[in-house]
Amino acid sequence: MKMVETKKEEKRLEKDLVSYIFGVLSIVFGFVSPAAGFILGTVGLFYIRGEKSNLSSKAKKLNIIGIVISLLVLVFGFFMLRFYQSQVGQLPL
Numbered sequence: 001m002k003m004v005e006t007k008k009e010e011k012r013l014e015k016d017l018v019s020y021i022f023g024v025l026s027i028v029f030g031f032v033s034p035a036a037g038f039i040l041g042t043v044g045l046f047y048i049r050g051e052k053s054n055l056s057s058k059a060k061k062l063n064i065i066g067i068v069i070s071l072l073v074l075v076f077g078f079f080m081l082r083f084y085q086s087q088v089g090q091l092p093l
Contacts, residue, residue, distance in 0.1 A: 016055040019048035023062025030069035034077070037070035 022044030030037030044063040048056050 012051060012053065013055070015047060016051060016053055016059055019044045019051075019059035020055060020062060022047065023059050023066055026063055026066025027069055030066050030073055034070040034074040037066050038074070041066035041070060 022040050026037045026041035026044060028037070029040055041063045044059065045067075048059050048063070
């Protein structure tokens with residue numbers, strides 16, 4: 001890794017890396033806990049806004065993918081719950 005020249009560049013690189021990590025975590029949590037995946041992806045997107053580096057564009061893509069996965073799993077879970085309720089007649093509470 002090359003030397004970081006200025007504090008501003010170092011801070012930008014740190015923001016890019018944090019947002020990238022949020023993106024990866026949002027994908028992982030998107031399958032396990034969709035609400036957590038959605039929150040992590042949204043925080044990652046807001047954290048990286050306005051940046052134009054290569055790592056920040058990858059982080060944006062990961063965060064968007066994590067948000068989409070979270071929403072898809074959440075909607076799928078809702079429809080599975082409704083399907084179960086229509087087949088059995090009551091929810092398993």
